[in-house]
Amino acid sequence: MKWLSDDRLNHLRSIVGNPDFSSTKYSFVKELGRGGMGTVYLAEDTELDRLVAIKVLNTPEVTDDLRNRMIREAQIIARLEHPGIVPVHDVGTLPDGRIYYAMKFVRGSRLDEYAAQGASLRDRLRKFQAVCDAVAFAHAHGVIHRDLKPQNIMIGSFGEVLVLDWGVAKIKTQMNADEEEGTIIGTQSYMSPEQARGEIDQLDERADVYSLGAVLHFLLKDQSKVSKAADAILLKAMAREKESRYASASELSADIGRLLDSEPVTAYRENALEKVGRWVSKNRFLVLLVLAYLLMRIIFIFTSRP
Amino acid sequence: MDPDTDIGGPLHKFPVTNHSAIVGARSDDQVVRRRAFDTILASYWKPAYKYIRLKWQADNEDAKDLTQGFFANAFEKNHFAAYDAGKASFQTFLRTCLDGFVSNERKAGRRLKRGGDMDHYQLDFASAEDELASHASSTLSPEEYFHREWVRWMFTLAVDAFRRRCDETGRAVHFRLFECYDLNDDNREVSYASLAAEFGLEQATVNNYLAAARRDFRRIVLEKLREITATDEEFRTEARSLLGVDVK
Numbered sequence: 039m040k041w042l043s044d045d046r047l048n049h050l051r052s053i054v055g056n057p058d059f060s061s062t063k064y065s066f067v068k069e070l071g072r073g074g075m076g077t078v079y080l081a082e083d084t085e086l087d088r089l090v091a092i093k094v095l096n097t098p099e100v101t102d103d104l105r106n107r108m109i110r111e112a113q114i115i116a117r118l119e120h121p122g123i124v125p126v127h128d129v130g131t132l133p134d135g136r137i138y139y140a141m142k143f144v145r146g147s148r149l150d151e152y153a154a155q156g157a158s159l160r161d162r163l164r165k166f167q168a169v170c171d172a173v174a175f176a177h178a179h180g181v182i183h184r185d186l187k188p189q190n191i192m193i194g195s196f197g198e199v200l201v202l203d204w205g206v207a208k209i210k211t212q213m214n215a216d217e218e219e220g221t222i223i224g225t226q227s228y229m230s231p232e233q234a235r236g237e238i239d240q241l242d243e244r245a246d247v248y249s250l251g252a253v254l255h256f257l258l259k260d261q262s263k264v265s266k267a268a269d270a271i272l273l274k275a276m277a278r279e280k281e282s283r284y285a286s287a288s289e290l291s292a293d294i295g296r297l298l299d300s301e302p303v304t305a306y307r308e309n310a311l312e313k314v315g316r317w318v319s320k321n322r323f324l325v326l327l328v329l330a331y332l333l334m335r336i337i338f339i340f341t342s343r344p
Numbered sequence: 345m346d347p348d349t350d351i352g353g354p355l356h357k358f359p360v361t362n363h364s365a366i367v368g369a370r371s372d373d374q375v376v377r378r379r380a381f382d383t384i385l386a387s388y389w390k391p392a393y394k395y396i397r398l399k400w401q402a403d404n405e406d407a408k409d410l411t412q413g414f415f416a417n418a419f420e421k422n423h424f425a426a427y428d429a430g431k432a433s434f435q436t437f438l439r440t441c442l443d444g445f446v447s448n449e450r451k452a453g454r455r456l457k458r459g460g461d462m463d464h465y466q467l468d469f470a471s472a473e474d475e476l477a478s479h480a481s482s483t484l485s486p487e488e489y490f491h492r493e494w495v496r497w498m499f500t501l502a503v504d505a506f507r508r509r510c511d512e513t514g515r516a517v518h519f520r521l522f523e524c525y526d527l528n529d530d531n532r533e534v535s536y537a538s539l540a541a542e543f544g545l546e547q548a549t550v551n552n553y554l555a556a557a558r559r560d561f562r563r564i565v566l567e568k569l570r571e572i573t574a575t576d577e578e579f580r581t582e583a584r585s586l587l588g589v590d591v592k
Contacts, residue, residue, distance in 0.1 A: 039471070039500050039501075039503070039504050040500075040503070040527065041475055041478075041479070041500075042496055042499055042500055042503070042527075043479075043529050045529070046526075046527060046529050047495065047496055047499055049526060050499050050503075050526065050527075050561075051495075051499070053526060053558050053561065053562065054561070054562045054565050054566075058555055058558060058559055058562075060551060060552070060554075060555035061555065
């Protein structure tokens with residue numbers, strides 16, 4: 039038997055490890071990341087001469103029916119045209135039976151990296167609202183993401199927000215059709231209780247709302263000044279019972295918008311003092327102007343006395 | 345740390361591997377146990393021999409006796425049946441057993457008698473010795489060296505199995521292309537075009553043959569790994585950590 043040098047050994051290991059794209063129009067460039075669901079590779083689209091990100095799924099026991107369904111779903115997801123949803127260019131099957139998705143290659147930072155760079159609370163909330171809007175758009179088309187987490191959200195070079203990795207997304211009407219009850223898909227620390235229990239037939243938009251709440255929690259956890267209203271939004275999004283959560287991502291987005299505009303949020307009932315405090319905070323410039331005017335009047339009154 | 349997305353079957357229950365030699369080593373059936381032992385021996389004798397030479401500074405004759413003695417003793421006393429996949433990888437378990445065996449033999453000052461139950465195995469110690477002489481260990485610890493040599497040996501066995509399978513199925517040209525392109529170690533510039541010219545094939549055919557060869561080779565490597573892991577979970581973990589691959 040021929041001795042395998044370290045170079046040959048590494049080459050053979052890469053052959054075994056890297057996907058075989060030879061039957062596709064893509065050419066392997068490098069591995070980008072690896073997770074429990076699959077591995078993302080940077081590849082070159084040799085026909086269009088552009089870089090793409092390809093996720094190869096480690097789906098166990100892919101039957102023909104399951105493969106066809108996943109491809110159908112990918113086709114529907116590919117039709118989701120929204121600036122906050124990373125476009126899926128292509129879907130197919132590798133020679134070894136694994137399914138892959140080719141997506142736009144997004145340059146920028148992941149949401150967790152973005153937060154680590156010290157983004158302000160307002161900036162975080164604005165980005166989060168953009169995430170909610172993208173997810174709400176998908177929900178409106180019957181698509182549930184099922185794996186929302188900071189690592190699946192990119193902030194592009196121009197501040198644009200993109201939700202990635204729709205590889206395990208499901209079409210709501212087909213949710214129950216092929217997946218066995220008890221199948222657990224997602225990321226433990228970001229998934230809703232019903233998703234963690236594998237209750238496939240219980241999953242709807244509110245499972246994503248829970249995950250959005252977990253993402254919001256991630257964004258707020260290192261912030262010192264978080265208002266009671268923000269806390270209430272978080273608690274409502276992450277309620278254990280889905281009936282207690284926001285009914286949709288757009289409702290959650292609307293509450294974040296109100297929070298940013300210093301308007302009352304639906305998740306929190308303010309007392310009179312808090313209402314005044316919020317009004318003052320919202321109209322700080324006006325209040326300062328009035329106070330300055332009053333101060334001048336007082337000074338004028340005292341100084342103009344004979 | 346990036347929290348991993350996960351996907352599991354119902355409540356994460358995976359079936360136990362069917363073709364595992366590690367599972368076979370626990371069998372009450374002597375034939376099954378013998379077959380399992382043969383697989384484990386074939387997969388580990390060379391890294392074990394080199395490890396003994398390196399870590400225990402044994403001369404070649406001593407290392408041969410200790411290698412054969414270790415495997416003969418393990419089979420006779422059914423040591424491999426005691427492996428618990430929940431505690432460590434089988435590779436680590438075997439190395440620990442090997443250390444214990446060599447240490448005991450050294451303490452007892454015994455001179456192992458070669459042969460016995462191992463006589464019918466053709467272990468090519470001379471090739472192992474040649475490899476040690478021409479490719480001495482660099483800065484790796486003995487444990488790292490054992491691991492690296494085991495990975496190397498797994499791939500060597502896989503290449504050999506792939507060659508035989510190609511011969512048996514009339515696809516010798518697939519293997520020849522694979523050998524020229526993927527096993528080429530003599531710094532010769534090889535391209536798909538040069539192979540097409542050399543073998544009198546269309547370049548697209550070379551592309552297809554090589555893709556098929558790599559796919560088959562991958563399958564053989566994973567088959568080999570599956571043989572020497574106890575559970576599907578261990579198989580996946582080993583495939584990812586040792587070979588750097590995600591498997592179904």
